[in-house]
Structure formats: C-alpha cells, structure tokens
Amino acid sequence: MSVEDDLLRLRGQRLDEGRNLCYIHPQARTGSMVSGSVKGASFSLMDKVAEFLASHRRVFLLMGASGSGKTTFNLQLEYTLWKNYNKGGPIPLYINLPKIDSPEHDLIGKVLRSCSFTADQIQEMRDTREFILICDGYDESKLGTKNLHITNCLNQPGQWRAKVVISCRTQYLGVDYRDRFLPYEGDHYTPSAIAIDLFQEAAIASFSKDQIREYVERHVANEKPEWSTEEFMDKLGKIPNLLDLASNPFLLVLAVETLPDLSVDAHQSLEASAITRAELYDVFVKNWLDRNKQRLVACDMDGDEQTARGQLLDVGFEYEGINFTKGLAAAIYKEQDGRPSVKYNLTEDGHQSWKTDFFGPDAKTCHLRISIPLCRRGNQFRFLHKSLLEYFYSCVFFDPSLMSNNNHDENSCDSLDADEDSIHAQTTSASASLLDHALNKVCIVENVAILEFLVDRVKKQPIYRDKLIEILELSKKEPSISTAAANAMTILVRARVKFHGWDLRFIRIRGADLSGGLFDLTNFREADIRDVDFTRAWMREADLRDAKMDGVKFGELPYLTEEGEVRGCAYSPDEKYFATGSRDGTINIYDTTTWRGRKGVVLKGVPSIAVNGLAFSPDSQQIAMAYDDGKVRIWGVTASCLERILESHSGRVNCVAYCPNGQHIASGSDDCSVIVWDARTGDLICSFKEHTGGVNDVAFSPDGKEIVTASADNTVRLWRIGSNNESILVGKHTSSVSSIAFSPLRHQVVSGGHDKTVRVWNLRSDEAGFIFKEHTGQVWSVAYSPDGRQIASGGQDCSIRLWNARKEGKSTVTLDGHTAGVLCVRPDRFYQR
Structure with missing residues (x-):
C-alpha cells in the first residue's frame, strides 16, 4: 500500500477513537502563567493554535494546571486536524510522551513504527512530508530539561520537518522553563541561533460559568442521568466553593459524576440532603491522587526516581499523598499564617528551610509535589483553590485515630477509649496524647473556613462527635488540654449540638466561640469560660455560679x-x-x-x-x-x-411612621385622628377620624397600602389609603391600646395594651388570634422580628419578652435589666429568633 493509503487508514482509526461528545472548547490567555505575566482577554485556544499552524512559528507551548484540560484539548486538536486532512498535507500525530521510550531521539520514527508504517514509508515521509506533532505530557516524560526540538534535530537540513504543539503542567516549570522548548534556527546550535520569534505560548484558562453549563448540558444530553441541567447547576451553585472548583475541567467531571452518587436528591435543599462539602472534597482528592498514581506508574523511571516511586507505592500512594499535603497545609498556616502562596528558591532558602520538605529536589518530594493539586508560577506555588488549602488543613484536626475504637498501631493517637480497669489510666493517657495533637496546639476558634469542614465531619461521623465530647469531659480534670476543649466545644456548637440541661461543671474552654449555642438549664458551675463568646446564645436558667468569667461576652x-x-x-x-x-x-x-x-x-x-x-x-x-x-x-x-x-393636628402627636417606599408619613394624635402626609412636599394627603380616643401608635403594612392604628378607645383599626377613609375594626383590648406592629408577612398585626396583654390578630383568615398574658404591668411597645416569626414586647414591668408569633404559649425568652418601664422595643437585622 502507498503511504497515503496507510495515512487514510490511520486517519480512520484516530477519528473513530477521538470523538468526544462532551468536549468544550477551552479558552486561553497570552503570556506565561508561570511567570505571572498572563494578560489580556481570553481567546479560543483552538483558534489560536490554528493561527500558529498557519504561521511561520514552529513551537507552541500549552501550559496549564493539573486537570485543566490539556490532554483533552490535544486529543481534540488531533481529531480536528485529521478530520480536515487533505492528501499531501501536514500529518497530525498525537504523541503521549510518557509512553515513548527515549523521546529525545527519533521521536517521529518511533511513533510511525508503532502505527505499522514500514521503514521505506517512514523514509519517504521524512523526505517529502511535514508533520504536526502534538506532544502531550512533557512533565511526565523522562526528558528532564531536554529540548525535543533540538535533540530530534527538527527542521534542520535533511531532517524531519514539523511544527510542535507541546503541553506541560505549570507545577513542573521553573523560572527558565523556555529553554526546554525554544526552537533553534540555522545550521549551528549556538545561543545566538535561538529564534524567539518562532516560539509561541499560551496558558489554558479555567472554565467560565457558561462553559460549565455547556458541559453539563452535553453530559445530560449524552448520559441521560436522572438530574436535569438546572438541577446540576443548582447544586453546583449552592454548595460553597464548588462552582469555583468546577472551573477546573477535571474537577467538573468529578463533580458531575459524583454528586448523584453521593445520595443527593436533586429536588432536596442542601440542608435536607445527605451531602456535605467535606464529602465532596474527599471524593475529589481521592480521584485526583488516584489519577496521579496511574500517571506515576506509567512513567518510565530509573535510579532514585524509581526507588522513590516504589517506596510510595509500597506504603500507599493515597496515604502518602494526603499526609504530604496535610503537612504542607499545616506548614503554610504555621509559617505564613495561612497566606496561600509559597515562594521557594533552593539557593535562597537552603536545605534547612521548612519549604525544602515540600519543594526541595528529593525524588520522593518531587513525586508527591507534582501529584497534589498545586499550581506553579515560576518559583511561586499555591493550591488550585484556597478552599483546598483549607480542606487539607482541616484534615490535620480531623484525625482518623480519634474516630476508631480499636485496632490501633503504636503511633495511633486513640487516647479517648474507655479503660474499664482504670479511669485514672484512661485520663492520663488521653491527656498525654492530646497534648501534642493539633487540636491542642492551635486555636482554630476564629478560623471559620476550617471549622466548617470540621462541622461537616461531626454531622456525618457520630463517633467524631462523641470523641469531641469526651475531650470536654477530659478538660474537667486536665487544664493542659483546654485549647483542645475550646476547639472541640466551638466545633460542636457550630454543628448545632444542643447542650440543654448538660452538666458542664468544671470544663475548661477558655476562648471558645459559643455564639448561637443552645444552653438552657446548662450547668456551668466552676467552669473556666473566660473570654468565651456567648453572643446570641440561649441560656435560660443556665447556672454560672462560681464560674471563671473574665472577658466573657454575651453580645450586649x-x-x-x-x-x-x-x-x-x-x-x-x-x-x-x-x-x-x-x-x-x-x-x-x-x-x-x-x-x-x-x-x-x-x-x-x-x-x-x-x-x-x-x-x-x-x-x-x-x-x-x-x-x-x-x-x-x-x-x-x-x-x-x-x-x-x-x-395639622390639634393635639399632641404620639406616633409617626414612614411607609416602606418612603412616599408617605403617617402620624397619630390625641385629637383622635390619623393623618397621612406626602413625605416629599409635606402636603396632607388624607386623614382618618373614626377613633373616639387618642391614637397611640400607627404602623404601615409591608406594601404601604394599609395602616393599622392603636387607640386609647381600646380598639385596633385597619385603614386603606385612598379609600373612603372608613376603617375596619380589627379587635379590642379591655383598656387603652398603646402599641401596634404589622407582621412582615402581612397576615398579622400585634398590639400591646394597658390591660397587660399582647394580642395577635389574623387579618387574612377567619382564624381567631391569641393572647399573651405574662406581663405584670401595662404593655407599652411591641415589634416583630424581621422574619415575622417572633414578637418582642416591653412594658411597665421593666421586662422585654419574646414570643412565638405563630401560636399561643409562654414567652420564649425574658430579658430583665431595665430599672424602669420599657417604652420602646425595636429589632435590628440580627434579631431572627
């Protein structure tokens, strides 16, 4: 067969293998992602490569982080070139560099022989044809710092003629990376022969939200999953940071494939679903490391690299990878206070720097570093997304040894299991082990991002929850583990663990953040709660006698x-x-x-x-x-x-209110009238005069179309602005009504009166309202919470009481502290309970 016949055979094979129904055309940016000089608007990577192929340039370097889609693009590029192939035109060859033995020599010949071309055919193509080499995975090959264009004598007289598109992970590239890719011009390989003009590079860009949606749409169309495009996008958007992570194509594929398998009902809210963000990250990391393990196994190695690889595989690559990344995350927080970018230069930092453990030249370190989700720009390293740094740092505190009750090796930190023979031995062993544990070495009370991951662990791992509670118990006897106890208590409270009625006597949790916690009837006697934040915590009848309380904050x-x-x-x-x-x-x-x-x-x-x-x-x-x-x-x-x-009033004005859109002002007076004013001009718009006693309070409905009033004639009335000035009698107290409030939900009003009652009136149904009777004096002020679920009232008895706005019952909270009657109660936006 002729060369052309065999090329057509190869074309058919590659087109059959290369069709990708879910392929999304990536964007890229000009310049070096490594040096940090990426600039300008993004552009179509395929169009840019097409321009390169039509130009005089010879080498196109495609850079990108792990999982950014370099291999997928390279395969699609080959597919496109073969699809558009014309007889006698350039021959596209996709080359997986790690699979080629010694690709620095006779690269094209080796690839053609693997495609069953004869020696005569190969010589004919060498003499007469031009190639487009799509070289994938430079960083995974054994090339080191070798320049393929030079070592293969490409475009030299009597040698192969080819344009090269070559891809490389940015983690692998140093400051002088271009020397590995620049083509040379002329007959002599001297520095002066380097032709920058023959070189082009681009950095592959992250997916935009539109590209993410396009991928999801194609996935749904081709794979026919149970979820729709909208349901996928809803979950991707609502799980914190997931949409950002999905801008990495590999992580997008993982997210789309794993979300339905993680027991997430597409129709459930996130709160109701079983999924947690920590679980998603667990899956991401496992798949990421597994992918890089396969890549490492496939690479041809010898010497120290081969030995290091064998050690990693013997111990367990995933285990080693997670421990390495946890150590890096912990070091970044310890040495850089969590600043995510690490600058490393062996000459400047030396072998004694903490950075050398993670970025030094040791073969095992190199294997691990290029296998974890890092990106690199020159001598700057950082995680693909800051949430990955936070995830791995949280893993430092989520110690699996704290999760197990048996089968621990000698290095285990399982110090919290019950020893039925000796409680003293248990306590001593537990506290000794916790002394050196991360939970006791670092206070994470204010690190919300880390706490959120640990809260996820508590929700999904009851044993972890129980172990944290055991730490609280241990702190009662061991002051040396107070930091661990403060961290544990903060995690538990954020996980909404209820401590109603618990015996927390003697616990040591100095500096814990217990804001929003549930501590009704809880016993804190003689506890060390110095500097603890109890803001918005529920503490009805909590016992704080003899507790150490210096610096404690109750949110007042x-x-x-x-x-x-x-x-x-x-x-x-x-x-x-x-x-x-x-x-x-x-x-x-x-x-x-x-x-x-x-x-x-x-x-x-x-x-x-x-x-x-x-x-x-x-x-x-x-x-x-x-x-x-x-x-x-x-x-x-x-x-x-x-x-x-x-x-316009003829008596004193008792009350005033703005309508929600700011166009009107309403005022109520002892002259028994309510007047509505134009807020801009001050003109009188209308007045209402059906009350037979002074108007003590006035409130607008949420839509501003109605007014409700409270009067000394014992009545509550509803008025519609623009009507015939007649009112609807809402209800009566047994004495003067002093205050009124409209529910944000529009269906209720609440009033307070001199008859010592708070009364709730239903406006939109025939259901009877209800009465709250716990005040021991006149009620002078009422207000709804912004969400309409609670009512606050204050009055002559010097107290403020909180009530459930949806049903009759006792007050949920009583706030005492005023030394005289409470004339006015008003919520801020934080009052939601």
Missing part, C-alpha cells in the same frame, strides 16, 4: 444613658444609626459602629417640647419626630438640620 451592645426619659427609639434601615427621642426634646443620633453620638440635638425654638416617637425614612436620610406641641418635624440626618414641619 453599649449601655446608653440619656439625660431625659426616652419616649422613642429606632434603628435606621441601613443600620448605620440609632436614634432616641426624649421627654426633654432632645434627639440623640448614634453611629452604630462606634456608638458615639451627636449628643443633644435640640431643635431651635422647641428645646423643652417632648418627643413622643420617631421613625427613620427608608433611605436612612431623614427622621420624622412626633412632638407634644401637635407638630411632626423632619430632621435631615446627613445635613444635620431641620428640613420641614408638618402641621
């Missing part, structure tokens, strides 16, 4: 002392300000970041007229204030000046 905000009786208070919607209005006419506005205030803002001409209530505009730029003299005054927060006076 500054205690503000005003000169006059405070009649009204409010947070600005942007929460930058907190304002109070006093009986002596003073308005105080505080910056909520520093709690420093513009004290004593007294309006000219009205220094002694009491302020009965106030409200911020939705844009936080104005405060409307209700005064005893029957006027509503508008104060400019930024300008710090009086902007407008609203006059």
Whole structure:
C-alpha cells in the first residue's frame, strides 16, 4: 500500500477513537502563567493554535494546571486536524510522551513504527512530508530539561520537518522553563541561533460559568442521568466553593459524576440532603491522587526516581499523598499564617528551610509535589483553590485515630477509649496524647473556613462527635488540654449540638466561640469560660455560679444613658444609626459602629417640647419626630438640620411612621385622628377620624397600602389609603391600646395594651388570634422580628419578652435589666429568633 493509503487508514482509526461528545472548547490567555505575566482577554485556544499552524512559528507551548484540560484539548486538536486532512498535507500525530521510550531521539520514527508504517514509508515521509506533532505530557516524560526540538534535530537540513504543539503542567516549570522548548534556527546550535520569534505560548484558562453549563448540558444530553441541567447547576451553585472548583475541567467531571452518587436528591435543599462539602472534597482528592498514581506508574523511571516511586507505592500512594499535603497545609498556616502562596528558591532558602520538605529536589518530594493539586508560577506555588488549602488543613484536626475504637498501631493517637480497669489510666493517657495533637496546639476558634469542614465531619461521623465530647469531659480534670476543649466545644456548637440541661461543671474552654449555642438549664458551675463568646446564645436558667468569667461576652451592645426619659427609639434601615427621642426634646443620633453620638440635638425654638416617637425614612436620610406641641418635624440626618414641619393636628402627636417606599408619613394624635402626609412636599394627603380616643401608635403594612392604628378607645383599626377613609375594626383590648406592629408577612398585626396583654390578630383568615398574658404591668411597645416569626414586647414591668408569633404559649425568652418601664422595643437585622 502507498503511504497515503496507510495515512487514510490511520486517519480512520484516530477519528473513530477521538470523538468526544462532551468536549468544550477551552479558552486561553497570552503570556506565561508561570511567570505571572498572563494578560489580556481570553481567546479560543483552538483558534489560536490554528493561527500558529498557519504561521511561520514552529513551537507552541500549552501550559496549564493539573486537570485543566490539556490532554483533552490535544486529543481534540488531533481529531480536528485529521478530520480536515487533505492528501499531501501536514500529518497530525498525537504523541503521549510518557509512553515513548527515549523521546529525545527519533521521536517521529518511533511513533510511525508503532502505527505499522514500514521503514521505506517512514523514509519517504521524512523526505517529502511535514508533520504536526502534538506532544502531550512533557512533565511526565523522562526528558528532564531536554529540548525535543533540538535533540530530534527538527527542521534542520535533511531532517524531519514539523511544527510542535507541546503541553506541560505549570507545577513542573521553573523560572527558565523556555529553554526546554525554544526552537533553534540555522545550521549551528549556538545561543545566538535561538529564534524567539518562532516560539509561541499560551496558558489554558479555567472554565467560565457558561462553559460549565455547556458541559453539563452535553453530559445530560449524552448520559441521560436522572438530574436535569438546572438541577446540576443548582447544586453546583449552592454548595460553597464548588462552582469555583468546577472551573477546573477535571474537577467538573468529578463533580458531575459524583454528586448523584453521593445520595443527593436533586429536588432536596442542601440542608435536607445527605451531602456535605467535606464529602465532596474527599471524593475529589481521592480521584485526583488516584489519577496521579496511574500517571506515576506509567512513567518510565530509573535510579532514585524509581526507588522513590516504589517506596510510595509500597506504603500507599493515597496515604502518602494526603499526609504530604496535610503537612504542607499545616506548614503554610504555621509559617505564613495561612497566606496561600509559597515562594521557594533552593539557593535562597537552603536545605534547612521548612519549604525544602515540600519543594526541595528529593525524588520522593518531587513525586508527591507534582501529584497534589498545586499550581506553579515560576518559583511561586499555591493550591488550585484556597478552599483546598483549607480542606487539607482541616484534615490535620480531623484525625482518623480519634474516630476508631480499636485496632490501633503504636503511633495511633486513640487516647479517648474507655479503660474499664482504670479511669485514672484512661485520663492520663488521653491527656498525654492530646497534648501534642493539633487540636491542642492551635486555636482554630476564629478560623471559620476550617471549622466548617470540621462541622461537616461531626454531622456525618457520630463517633467524631462523641470523641469531641469526651475531650470536654477530659478538660474537667486536665487544664493542659483546654485549647483542645475550646476547639472541640466551638466545633460542636457550630454543628448545632444542643447542650440543654448538660452538666458542664468544671470544663475548661477558655476562648471558645459559643455564639448561637443552645444552653438552657446548662450547668456551668466552676467552669473556666473566660473570654468565651456567648453572643446570641440561649441560656435560660443556665447556672454560672462560681464560674471563671473574665472577658466573657454575651453580645450586649453599649449601655446608653440619656439625660431625659426616652419616649422613642429606632434603628435606621441601613443600620448605620440609632436614634432616641426624649421627654426633654432632645434627639440623640448614634453611629452604630462606634456608638458615639451627636449628643443633644435640640431643635431651635422647641428645646423643652417632648418627643413622643420617631421613625427613620427608608433611605436612612431623614427622621420624622412626633412632638407634644401637635407638630411632626423632619430632621435631615446627613445635613444635620431641620428640613420641614408638618402641621395639622390639634393635639399632641404620639406616633409617626414612614411607609416602606418612603412616599408617605403617617402620624397619630390625641385629637383622635390619623393623618397621612406626602413625605416629599409635606402636603396632607388624607386623614382618618373614626377613633373616639387618642391614637397611640400607627404602623404601615409591608406594601404601604394599609395602616393599622392603636387607640386609647381600646380598639385596633385597619385603614386603606385612598379609600373612603372608613376603617375596619380589627379587635379590642379591655383598656387603652398603646402599641401596634404589622407582621412582615402581612397576615398579622400585634398590639400591646394597658390591660397587660399582647394580642395577635389574623387579618387574612377567619382564624381567631391569641393572647399573651405574662406581663405584670401595662404593655407599652411591641415589634416583630424581621422574619415575622417572633414578637418582642416591653412594658411597665421593666421586662422585654419574646414570643412565638405563630401560636399561643409562654414567652420564649425574658430579658430583665431595665430599672424602669420599657417604652420602646425595636429589632435590628440580627434579631431572627
């Protein structure tokens, strides 16, 4: 057969093998990803290589991190070139360099012989044809620093004519990497003969979200999984950092293949599904190391490299790889405070540097370093994604030896198992082992990223949860493991372990973060809880007697002392300000970041007229204030000046409110009327006058179309703006109604009255409301939490009580501390319970 006939035979084989239905065209960027000079907008890598093939250039270096899709692109490039092949044209050859024995010599001849071409055919092609060599895996071959273009005498007189596309992982490349790839021009191999103009390079780019979606769509179309494209994209987007990781093509393939197998119901929320982020990362790492193990096994090695490889495989490559990466992560946090990029230069750092253990020239170190998910730019190394650094560092604290109850070797840290013969021996052994454990050496209380991975472990590994609890118990007798106990307690609380009614006497957890924890009826007597953060923790009837509490934080905000009786208070919607209005006419506005205030803002001409209530505009730029003299005054927060006076009431104004869109202001007065004003012009829009007693409070519905009022005539009424000014009677108290609030969910209002009750009224159904009766004095203020699930009330008995807004019952929390009646209760955005 002729050369052309056999080339057509080879073409048919390669086209049959090379079709990839899920292939996504990658993007790339010009410049060196290694030196950090990648720049400019991304472009189609296939188009750029096509330009290269049509140009005078001879070598195209394709760089990319592990898993970035270099091999997939190279195979697709060969497929495309064969598909477009014309008789007599350049011959494309995909070459897996690690599978070629000594590729530095006679590379093309070896590949053609493996394709069953005869010696005569090979000589004919050498003399008459041009090749496109697609060399994959330079970093995995035995070439070291050899330059294939030079050693194969490509494009020299009487030698093979070829253009070379060659790929290499960035982890493998150093600062002077170009010397391995630059072609030479002319008859003599001298430095002056190097032709930079014949060389081109590009760095393969991460997948964009559109490319990720395109891959998922093709996967769904071809593989017919149970999940739809939208369900895959929803999970990829909602699991923290997963979409970022999926920008690496290899990890995207892993994610798409493993998510359904990890018992994730596509229709479930993440909270309801069985999957955790730590489990996904476990799968990623296992597959990553397995892939690199196969790559290492396939490489042809000798000498120290072969010996090191044998040692890694004997011990267990995955085990060695994980331990190596855990050690690197721990060193980065210890030596660099978690800064992810490591700069290493053997000449500058020397053999004594901690970096040499991970980046030095030792053969075993090199095998491991190029097999873990690192990327490299010159002498700078970092993990593919910071979350991988955090994952591996969390593995330092998630010690499998703490998970097992038997079969431990002599190096095991299993120190927490019960010894029925000797409790003393157990305690001594356990504490001794924990002394040197990472949990006791490093405080991770404030490292949220690490804690999140460990929380995942607690949720999926009950034994790990139990072991952390045992550490708490050990701390009661062993002060030397207090750091481990503080870490353990912080992890457990973040995992929502409930400590209601637990006996935590004597535990030592100094510095733990227990914010949001559940500690009702918990016994902390004589515990060391110094510097512990209990912000937003539930601690009803918790026993703190004789506990060490220096520096403990309960989340209380500054205690503000005003000169006059405070009649009204409010947070600005942007929460930058907190304002109070006093009986002596003073308005105080505080910056909520520093709690420093513009004290004593007294309006000219009205220094002694009491302020009965106030409200911020939705844009936080104005405060409307209700005064005893029957006027509503508008104060400019930024300008710090009086902007407008609203006059029409004939009695003192008790209350004021802005509608949610800021267009209207409503005020209620002792003259029994409610007036709606234009907030921009101050014009009176309408008034409501069906009450027979003074209007004590007013509130807008969430959509701003309705107003609800509380009156001294014992009634609660609902008004629709723009109607015929007639109201709907919502309900009655047995005495004056002092306060009112509209539910953010629109279906309820709550009122507080002088009859010592808090009453909830259903507006959108025929269901009866309900009554809360625990206050021992008049109820002066009520408010909903931002999510509408809870109600807060305050009153004459000096207490603030929290209630479940959805059902009748006892108060869930009672806050005591005021020495006089509570006139005003207002939530900030953190009040969600």
